[in-house]
Amino acid sequence: MKIDFAHHQSAHCESGVSSNLLLHGGLPISEAMAFGLGSGLFFAYVPFFKINHLPLITFRNAPGSIFKNVTKRLGVKISREKFRSPAKAKATLDGLLDRGIPVGAQTGAYWLPYFPPALRFHFNMHNLVVCGREGDDYLISDPVFPDLVTCAAGDFEKARFAKGALAPKGKIYYIRTMPAAIDLPLAAQKAIRDVCRAMLKTPIPYAGIRGMHLLAKHLEAWPAKHGPRVAAVHLGHMIRMQEEIGTGGAGFRFVYAAFLQELAEQLGRPELQQYSLRMTAIGDRWRDFAVSGARVCKGRGGTDDSYASLAARLRDCAEVERELYRDLLEMI
Amino acid sequence: MRKEEVPQDSCLLDGQREICYAVDASGHYVLAPTAGWEPSNIANIQAWEVIRDELEATSAAVRAGRQSPLAYHMVRNQMDVALLADYVSLWRWQVRRHLRPEIFARLKPALLQRYADLFQISVAALQRLPEVLDLPQLGVEAPLPTDKDS
Numbered sequence: 300m301k302i303d304f305a306h307h308q309s310a311h312c313e314s315g316v317s318s319n320l321l322l323h324g325g326l327p328i329s330e331a332m333a334f335g336l337g338s339g340l341f342f343a344y345v346p347f348f349k350i351n352h353l354p355l356i357t358f359r360n361a362p363g364s365i366f367k368n369v370t371k372r373l374g375v376k377i378s379r380e381k382f383r384s385p386a387k388a389k390a391t392l393d394g395l396l397d398r399g400i401p402v403g404a405q406t407g408a409y410w411l412p413y414f415p416p417a418l419r420f421h422f423n424m425h426n427l428v429v430c431g432r433e434g435d436d437y438l439i440s441d442p443v444f445p446d447l448v449t450c451a452a453g454d455f456e457k458a459r460f461a462k463g464a465l466a467p468k469g470k471i472y473y474i475r476t477m478p479a480a481i482d483l484p485l486a487a488q489k490a491i492r493d494v495c496r497a498m499l500k501t502p503i504p505y506a507g508i509r510g511m512h513l514l515a516k517h518l519e520a521w522p523a524k525h526g527p528r529v530a531a532v533h534l535g536h537m538i539r540m541q542e543e544i545g546t547g548g549a550g551f552r553f554v555y556a557a558f559l560q561e562l563a564e565q566l567g568r569p570e571l572q573q574y575s576l577r578m579t580a581i582g583d584r585w586r587d588f589a590v591s592g593a594r595v596c597k598g599r600g601g602t603d604d605s606y607a608s609l610a611a612r613l614r615d616c617a618e619v620e621r622e623l624y625r626d627l628l629e630m631i
Numbered sequence: 632m633r634k635e636e637v638p639q640d641s642c643l644l645d646g647q648r649e650i651c652y653a654v655d656a657s658g659h660y661v662l663a664p665t666a667g668w669e670p671s672n673i674a675n676i677q678a679w680e681v682i683r684d685e686l687e688a689t690s691a692a693v694r695a696g697r698q699s700p701l702a703y704h705m706v707r708n709q710m711d712v713a714l715l716a717d718y719v720s721l722w723r724w725q726v727r728r729h730l731r732p733e734i735f736a737r738l739k740p741a742l743l744q745r746y747a748d749l750f751q752i753s754v755a756a757l758q759r760l761p762e763v764l765d766l767p768q769l770g771v772e773a774p775l776p777t778d779k780d781s
Binding site: 308309310330331351409415416417418419420421443444445462463531532534535536538539542543545547548549553554556557560561575576579582583586589590592593596597 | 632642643644645647648649650651652653654658659660662668669670671673674675677678679681708709710714717718767768
């Protein structure tokens with residue numbers, strides 16, 4: 300049984316899933332739009348929260364919140380469920396598929412057999428849409444892959460019940476009802492405000508612009524604190540969080556710029572186009588950071604100088620971002 | 632990033648393409664396929680090198696009889712004692728004991744099967760080291776960074 304589900308490849312899993320599910324429901328919301336309306340853009344560096352002995356560094360908001368925000372702001376009613384029992388999780392999923400409902404699921408990427416081996420890490424926040432079942436195989440629209448993929452039920456159960464940090468616990472989500480009409484200007488205003496406030500005003504030093512400055516301070520100290528090898532591993536980790544699969548480049552900054560541009564056109568507010576340009580320039584700065592960072596990584600240790608200059612670049616990124624969010628908050 | 636600058640440094644994706652966002656000549660954002668990007672490849676290769684180093688150290692310890700083969704499979708699957716214990720529903724101290732060769736050798740078949748199922752290998756494979764480290768092959772022929780940009 301196969302649901303007629305239009306699969307579109309996207310840069311990022313959760314915003315891609317949101318976009319594809321909304322499209323299936325009849326609302327043409329692009330990936331960038333879903334990301335923006337879901338207030339996906341963020342930054343956090345939490346030095347004491349370790350994943351594989353490395354500090355948490357993220358360029359997006361909490362897993363699950365893009366879908367939650369975008370649907371809430373567009374008036375789409377959704378259901379979300381977590382499970383303890385794999386058998387019950389499977390029965391619920393199969394029941395929904397039988398009713399012709401495509402189902403979003405959070406999974407651990409490590410257990411998905413169709414992932415390229417080089418990208419199989421214990422990463423528990425990978426989202427995809429299940430859109431059919433053929434015998435013992437699930438038909439999956441995984442937004443970061445070009446085409447539909449299949450996954451054996453056994454493997455899929457392992458992925459849904461992956462353990463470790465942020466375990467998915469079989470989480471599924473799907474659309475219940477679509478709204479009669481949407482208020483895009485209001486949704487966009489709320490979404491943008493949310494991002495600017497989170498980046499500028501979160502009252503903890505790990506989030507937003509302050510988080511970037513904290514990371515810059517720690518980054519400078521990595522070689523002295525950990526020695527060259529582990530410092531390079533930390534730096535590599537940061538680059539992976541910024542660039543590896545799913546960010547659309549530059550830690551989601553390009554996706555957000557695309558959102559601002561699309562909004563400028565749809566709402567007829569050309570001033571937003573200026574912000575899109577500024578965000579693109581910020582993204583380019585992050586890309587430059589990654590280029591220099593990777594060079595330091597490859598030099599295996601580098602000198603203390605190079606870490607200091609990387610920290611300076613990071614502070615630079617933080618400051619231009621601060622200006623952008625300030626202006627955007629005022630304008631919106 | 633401009634569309635014509637979208638990097639195509641393949642290495643990790645097994646010939647697949649991922650999507651990245653870039654602007655075209657008219658300044659419009661488009662979804663551009665990319666085969667990968669060098670800085671990100673370097674960081675990823677480095678992450679695998681860390682795993683390889685740990686795996687080599689572990690297999691040396693197994694060969695020297697200091698640790699059981701379970702330690703090898705645990706590290707091969709990028710797990711630590713806490714994660715492995717979670718997966719097989721045991722206490723951490725139990726898993727830690729199973730890392731000792733003399734205790735691992737006495738484990739009951741049912742428990743061995745549980746570990747083997749998790750790692751998707753046979754019990755026989757669980758009880759020994761593979762001939763060579765079975766890590767993914769990375770397309771490391773990707774050109775390494777030059778100083779073309781500063």
